[in-house]
Amino acid sequence: MPEYFHSVRLDAERCKGCVTCIRRCPTEAIRIRGGKARIIESRCIDCGECIRRCPNHAKRAVTDNFIDLKRYKYNIALPAPTLYAQFSPDIGVNKILCGLIKIGFDAVYEVACGAEVVSAAVREYLAQNEYKRPLISSACPAVVKLIQVKFPELIEHLVPIDAPVEVTAKMARTASRSEHNLTDAEIGIWFITPCPAKMTEVRQPLGSDKSAVTGTIAITEIYGSLLKAIGVSSDNEVCSQASIEGLGWAIAGGETGAAAIKRSIVVHEIHSVNEILEQITLGKLSDIDYIEALACAGGCIGGPLTVENRFIAENNMRKRLEKMGSERGKIRLPVDSSKLLAQVKREFEPRSSFRLDEDIVKAMKKIELMQETMHKLPGLDCGSCGSPNCQALAEDIVQGGASETDCVFKLRERVRDLAKEMIDLAEKVPQSMPKYDPERDGGDGI
Amino acid sequence: MNSRQVINLEFQLKSGDFEFAGEASSQIKRIVQQIGVKPEIARRIAICAYEAEMNVIIHSQGGIIRVEILPEQTDLYVEDRGPGIDDVNLAMQEGYSTAPDHIRNMGFGAGMGLPNMARCSDEFTITSEVVVGTKIHMTIRHI
Ligand SMILES: Nc1ncnc2c1ncn2[C@@H]1O[C@H](COP(=O)(O)OP(=O)(O)OP(=O)(O)O)[C@@H](O)[C@H]1O
Ligand code: SF4
Ligand code: SF4
Ligand SMILES: [Mg+2]
Numbered sequence: 299m300p301e302y303f304h305s306v307r308l309d310a311e312r313c314k315g316c317v318t319c320i321r322r323c324p325t326e327a328i329r330i331r332g333g334k335a336r337i338i339e340s341r342c343i344d345c346g347e348c349i350r351r352c353p354n355h356a357k358r359a360v361t362d363n364f365i366d367l368k369r370y371k372y373n374i375a376l377p378a379p380t381l382y383a384q385f386s387p388d389i390g391v392n393k394i395l396c397g398l399i400k401i402g403f404d405a406v407y408e409v410a411c412g413a414e415v416v417s418a419a420v421r422e423y424l425a426q427n428e429y430k431r432p433l434i435s436s437a438c439p440a441v442v443k444l445i446q447v448k449f450p451e452l453i454e455h456l457v458p459i460d461a462p463v464e465v466t467a468k469m470a471r472t473a474s475r476s477e478h479n480l481t482d483a484e485i486g487i488w489f490i491t492p493c494p495a496k497m498t499e500v501r502q503p504l505g506s507d508k509s510a511v512t513g514t515i516a517i518t519e520i521y522g523s524l525l526k527a528i529g530v531s532s533d534n535e536v537c538s539q540a541s542i543e544g545l546g547w548a549i550a551g552g553e554t555g556a557a558a559i560k561r562s563i564v565v566h567e568i569h570s571v572n573e574i575l576e577q578i579t580l581g582k583l584s585d586i587d588y589i590e591a592l593a594c595a596g597g598c599i600g601g602p603l604t605v606e607n608r609f610i611a612e613n614n615m616r617k618r619l620e621k622m623g624s625e626r627g628k629i630r631l632p633v634d635s636s637k638l639l640a641q642v643k644r645e646f647e648p649r650s651s652f653r654l655d656e657d658i659v660k661a662m663k664k665i666e667l668m669q670e671t672m673h674k675l676p677g678l679d680c681g682s683c684g685s686p687n688c689q690a691l692a693e694d695i696v697q698g699g700a701s702e703t704d705c706v707f708k709l710r711e712r713v714r715d716l717a718k719e720m721i722d723l724a725e726k727v728p729q730s731m732p733k734y735d736p737e738r739d740g741g742d743g744i
Numbered sequence: 745m746n747s748r749q750v751i752n753l754e755f756q757l758k759s760g761d762f763e764f765a766g767e768a769s770s771q772i773k774r775i776v777q778q779i780g781v782k783p784e785i786a787r788r789i790a791i792c793a794y795e796a797e798m799n800v801i802i803h804s805q806g807g808i809i810r811v812e813i814l815p816e817q818t819d820l821y822v823e824d825r826g827p828g829i830d831d832v833n834l835a836m837q838e839g840y841s842t843a844p845d846h847i848r849n850m851g852f853g854a855g856m857g858l859p860n861m862a863r864c865s866d867e868f869t870i871t872s873e874v875v876v877g878t879k880i881h882m883t884i885r886h887i
């Protein structure tokens with residue numbers, strides 16, 4: 299079993315074992331064991347759904363810390379377009395970027411610029427017309443992982459082009475190496491992220507060997523200091539370049555909008571994405587060219603590491619886009635999109651974690667056992683057993699990770715049977731003892 | 745018990761029951777994935793099951809899908825209670841469909857179901873008798 303790195307972690311002290319998260323997890327990757335929610339690493343896709351749902355804030359995302367910047371001579375911030383949506387549209391993008399410089403970064407490259415390059419590359423890729431319909435966006439790492447784990451048959455539908463942050467990071471690295479005479483080891487490139495999935499992707503790239511990004515810092519982590527810095531910073535140091543096309547990627551629909559794709563479906567929120575993928579595996583939607591799929595409701599503005607409520611953030615963003623109108627900035631480091639298309643070929647590997655056994659005959663025996671077990675379980679899917687539903691408990695039982703009496707109803711049945719047996723036994727009197735006589739002994743006879 | 749390992753499944757299909765449409769094929773897909781059938785083959789099995797399931801729900805008066813999974817192959821047996829198909833060769837043609845408008849509005853009726861089943865299975869036989877019903881047998885080999 300390969301070791302997986304994950305950003306989403308459990309704070310065991312806070313967890314009350316309330317079963318909320320196990321029932322919401324889209325890949326059934328969580329179990330309650332010993333009263334605490336354990337994550338099955340091979341199934342976790344870092345979508346952050348459990349972080350959002352946990353009433354006790356026991357699920358957290360691990361990202362890098364601001365102090366990690368100290369390890370590098372030259373630090374570059376890559377703000378996700380979602381960062382801008384955390385602020386009122388009256389605060390110009392340039393002011394936000396200058397704020398980033400103020401809090402300690404040496405340079406800023408907008409991920410929205412990389413998004414524009416990706417949009418152009420996707421447009422070209424579609425025009426080549428040599429792809430499996432429908433093409434599925436690979437920009438959201440949680441969706442890519444959902445496909446690897448649960449829909450491996452759809453891997454060849456994924457866009458084989460780098461995600462915007464990766465493209466931006468490569469542009470930033472090349473530029474600062476030559477502009478400032480730096481070595482790779484001296485440059486720290488930090489993605490200001492709305493989600494834990496991006497953090498995990500940087501550590502464990504999906505479909506490529508190594509990420510050009512050094513680390514990720516949560517929007518929630520820098521928000522406070524950035525807000526202060528924006529208040530006092532002048533805004534003539536950097537100038538923003540991204541156009542509304544790139545900025546639009548923060549909201550669900552922005553990606554297809556920027557690439558001007560006609561026959562497309564935009565789906566967001568991980569369970570809805572799951573349903574659409576299910577439809578594609580059944581051979582449906584082959585008349586659709588492109589699926590923009592995002593794990594978070596509303597798109598990245600709904601990311602678990604954002605500060606602003608997603609509806610407010612969406613409103614902020616729409617107002618900002620309107621304000622910018624069609625005025626297009628110039629891209630400081632234009633990367634030829636066809637070159638990007640030719641260079642990068644991401645190859646995604648299946649990670650199917652649902653296989654019961656390496657040996658097909660043994661796996662079939664397990665299915666048989668599972669079906670027998672299912673018949674005995676009450677089918678209430680209550681989660682009290684610590685598994686997400688009865689079917690999952692049956693699977694955990696055949697895999698040796700649980701027992702039938704983990705089901706509270708089965709346990710009660712067993713207790714009742716045992717109690718009955720005890721009464722039966724108590725009534726059995728040894729031959730040497732006088733038989734119970736109510737007249738003489740009184741009481742109820744037990 | 746048979747010494748050969750086999751998994752038998754059975755799903756009743758009701759005419760016009762769109763609420764549970766796709767349920768049988770989803771379950772079949774999950775099981776073949778769990779036993780480790782290769783993703784692209786599991787997908788072909790799912791497509792065959794799904795198209796057959798939908799045809800019974802949309803075009804027939806109800807029926808049944810029986811599934812027999814062996815280590816080396818999956819067999820799908822689909823049977824319905826009528827009205828049968830007049831001209832099977834015509835029905836097998838791509839694009840031929842008798843689906844009414846309200847069915848087309850739901851995204852069905854492209855006339856691709858039967859051709860897809862034939863394409864996705866390694867063996868495909870269909871027999872139909874007007875009034876009595878339609879029977880389809882599909883074999884999908886795992887290797
Ligand atoms: N089980 C059945 N009973 C009666 N008629 C059927 C049955 N299955 C298919 N047919 C007939 O054969 C035609 C072609 O079937 P096919 O599955 O290829 O296309 P469709 O169901 O019309 O459209 P699609 O499958 O693309 O949604 C149907 O329109 C219907 O007239
Ligand atoms: S939602 Fe999950 S992590 Fe949070 S308290 Fe409940 S069981 Fe624990
Ligand atoms: S939708 Fe955006 S914020 Fe949410 S997981 Fe995907 S990439 Fe991250
Ligand atoms: Mg059909």
